[in-house]
Amino acid sequence: MRRWNGWGDESNSMDLPASAGEFLQNVIGKGVVLADASLASVIASVPKSRAPIHKLINTNEEIRVRHAKGQSLPDYLATRSGHFGLFPDGVCYPENNQDIKDILLLAKEYNLDLIPYGGGTSVAGHINIKQSERAVITVDMSHMNRLISLDTDSNIATFGAGTPGPMVEAQLRAKGYTLGHFPQSFELSTIGGWVASRSSGQQSLRYGRIEQMFAGGSFETFEGTLDLPTFPASSAGPDIREIILGSEGRFGIITEVKVRVTKLAEQEKFSVIFFPDWQMATKFCKAAAQNKISLSMLRVSNAVETQTQLKLAGHEKSISYLEKYLSLRNCKSQKCMLTFGITGSKQQTKATQTQIKPFIKQYQGISTGSMLGNRWAQNRFKFPYLRDALWQQGYVVDTLETATDWHNVDNLLNKVETSLKQGIENKNVHVFTHLSHVYGQGCSLYTTYVFSCEKDYKSTLACWKTLKHEASSTIINNGGTISHQHGVGKDHAPYLEVEKGILGIKLLENICQHFDPNKQLNPGTLLND
Amino acid sequence: MRRWNGWGDESNSMDLPASAGEFLQNVIGKGVVLADASLASVIASVPKSRAPIHKLINTNEEIRVRHAKGQSLPDYLATRSGHFGLFPDGVCYPENNQDIKDILLLAKEYNLDLIPYGGGTSVAGHINIKQSERAVITVDMSHMNRLISLDTDSNIATFGAGTPGPMVEAQLRAKGYTLGHFPQSFELSTIGGWVASRSSGQQSLRYGRIEQMFAGGSFETFEGTLDLPTFPASSAGPDIREIILGSEGRFGIITEVKVRVTKLAEQEKFSVIFFPDWQMATKFCKAAAQNKISLSMLRVSNAVETQTQLKLAGHEKSISYLEKYLSLRNCKSQKCMLTFGITGSKQQTKATQTQIKPFIKQYQGISTGSMLGNRWAQNRFKFPYLRDALWQQGYVVDTLETATDWHNVDNLLNKVETSLKQGIENKNVHVFTHLSHVYGQGCSLYTTYVFSCEKDYKSTLACWKTLKHEASSTIINNGGTISHQHGVGKDHAPYLEVEKGILGIKLLENICQHFDPNKQLNPGTLLND
Incomplete structure (x- = not known):
């Protein structure tokens, strides 16, 4: 249960x-x-x-x-x-x-x-x-959790909007297909929720964000039904799908979701490379994305996250040998762990391996093969369970995330981490970040922060409120989006105006008004009303 | 001039x-x-x-x-x-x-x-x-036609919205970059126009449609300025860029366009393959797209377009030798010409060549090397000049286009071509089509039709009206979008409701009302008002 x-x-x-x-x-x-x-x-x-x-x-x-x-x-x-x-x-x-x-x-x-x-x-x-x-x-x-149809000619699958991640993949895999959408919440989150919140999965580098997958579907509103037909692309005016994407239950209820699916690949492999420091690791990521190397996922932990993950891994003895080996190869206290995936036909994965080699060398990366990569793949959806484990020890953990252009990545990361570390006087907060969801233009930054509970719930919550506000303000005032993959909800709504503009917020309010004149749908979410 | x-x-x-x-x-x-x-x-x-x-x-x-x-x-x-x-x-x-x-x-x-x-x-x-x-x-x-800035870290270029294609590319190429957006209208059309009309270029397979390039910019409206900041991606609610894209001058005036650019590739090559018939050629395209082969463009002429293009090419003698050779290899009267591009690093183009070979063989394609491909590349923006040449001979030519999912490609193509061929009793219309802009889900279909002028302008225009209406109705009633790359304008506005829905059209009207309460911006375009 x-x-x-x-x-x-x-x-x-x-x-x-x-x-x-x-x-x-x-x-x-x-x-x-x-x-x-x-x-x-x-x-x-x-x-x-x-x-x-x-x-x-x-x-x-x-x-x-x-x-x-x-x-x-x-x-x-x-x-x-x-x-x-x-x-x-x-x-x-x-x-x-x-x-x-x-x-x-x-x-x-x-x-x-x-x-x-x-x-x-x-x-x-x-x-x-x-x-x-x-x-x-x-x-x-x-209860609306079924694969309704699969067009194996056009590679379009139609699902009930309430289908959760594992049932999406199981029903498709039975027919040799995958959607390839693997957010951290995969075990429980649903395909309709992914659309409503503009979700992005761990392998977005190959399969795209939900925006690229969502081909059409049905949407019930107070003003009637909106059926969005599927086209591979269209120039026929503004794209209404892009208004449903991220609508967060404000405009209507998504009932059926049509998504672009892919035949299961012949091969998939996850591997880990260590880089001497953050600069080298991020330069590698930028080069891979801007040179259109066909990786299926890419994630770099900064030095503190790398260190924390190696501690969390257990296996103290083998980790200590690994660290000694890396140290000899110039990956010391500032080393950063990069996990990447390659997915495709045998020919394609081989070609990709060949294409990344010169970049690994250029940025002084040390390949450690697939052992750590496989461990990542096995545990990829387990991170949320860690919250309970930490809770039992008297700690709370939260994550926040943004995305920004390459020129601003280091600046934003440093400011966000500092806002959390220094957010509360005389309180130590353990903060670490990884870069993922790599684009030619920039990447997402995903920050985790851990702190000990206060003496009671009320003051623990007050700590979170302070830290969340500090980090959110820092993000929006320094060129980041308030969310790359978590959405707006009620917690981010007060911070949305900076990126949408006053006129943009008014536009969203007008769209709300269009579909839901009495504001009966999920009030307070998305818009700070 | x-x-x-x-x-x-x-x-x-x-x-x-x-x-x-x-x-x-x-x-x-x-x-x-x-x-x-x-x-x-x-x-x-x-x-x-x-x-x-x-x-x-x-x-x-x-x-x-x-x-x-x-x-x-x-x-x-x-x-x-x-x-x-x-x-x-x-x-x-x-x-x-x-x-x-x-x-x-x-x-x-x-x-x-x-x-x-x-x-x-x-x-x-x-x-x-x-x-x-x-x-x-x-x-x-x-007059707003300059490269305003280029961020070579994030690969974002900012242009005045009035910059035409050749000036976009010349200003970027001077710095080693390309936008890679090459619509047929490239010589004259502008970057702001591409955004406003949701344009797609010949090499969209590598560089994406303008939707994928448009990262942000400035937009002036009657209700104020809307500045769209650049993020690599965001889940912060509906994407306002996607409302500006395709807005066709109804909501405001695009003043600055920020686009995602790419470093110029080491290599680019265009080649031609002939297939015995349409079925084989389209299966090849579908396989290439669904298997994520990194081609930069792909275009297949149906048998009539192939025949017409070989006639238009002149060089009767060499074409006749080519046809004899192809005939020996089973590419006879139903043969279809496929032009494709490969763009990337040396390693990448080599890998792509290797990856497409088995598909060429499987679908009985006959490679003819790069001679015809180079000719296509040289003449890629010249087609519009042909209208004047035909006019001098007493003919008019028009094109129309759509996109649909793979399962519907043949059905839609046949119906559209028939609607034009049989559109006017006792009038011969020469009709041919190519498939291009290939996606995993489907492709665009681009149909050209030629007919002789009537005795005067009025009756020639009447012919066009009949044919355009027949073809447009056929498209929307058979699962096609009214436009994949030309936009809506005033000519397609009456056909938009089928794909947007009554509620979708009302939504667009409300968005108009939001930005332009007195309907002073480009009335009659996009919406049939």
């Missing part, structure tokens, strides 16, 4: 190696373990539902608890403390498009707010409840 | 080889040569300007004539006959963003319609004047 106050299935968990605990204690001090609330106590705190009685609306308290929060750090603290604040008044589980049309009619008739809900994995407050005089109904799409 | 009633510079022209004339006479009968109007007579027909007297507005009659029409076939017939109908009341030549702000203020104050104008190369009526009670001012962007 899925955890109600943590990540993933209860049968899965991850332990923190002893070495990692010691390491954290050294850098940020001893953890402070806070007491967890019980599910029963939270269920007992759920207020009476304001929802109308209707066969489509489930008002069971536990179900309302399980749909109240996403996966941001404040959401995590809420579930652990039991201080939820607000719950939806009910949850719908539509089975088909007609159910969704009926739910929209119901919302009109009874003046309800609706929150479209995919996997509930938002780390930016997308599906949280905003205080409302109306009853709030969460529309859980999980 | 640029032709006022035809394509390109007066010093350039193209002759029709005698063999081509004979060929056309055989298939569609003798041409009917119509008399041309003189520039002087057209200038004399220009009515008094309704524009206010202002230093920014030029009301010279010849200038007004030269901005009245684009390059569609009805535009061509208008310039040849001298029956222009409507002229702008004046033309502005802004030098900078401030001039554009001033022009917008002027338009507010004097209640003017404005038509943003790039190279005037629209083939869909984008810049034509719609009857209006207001004075109509064309805003010619040609």
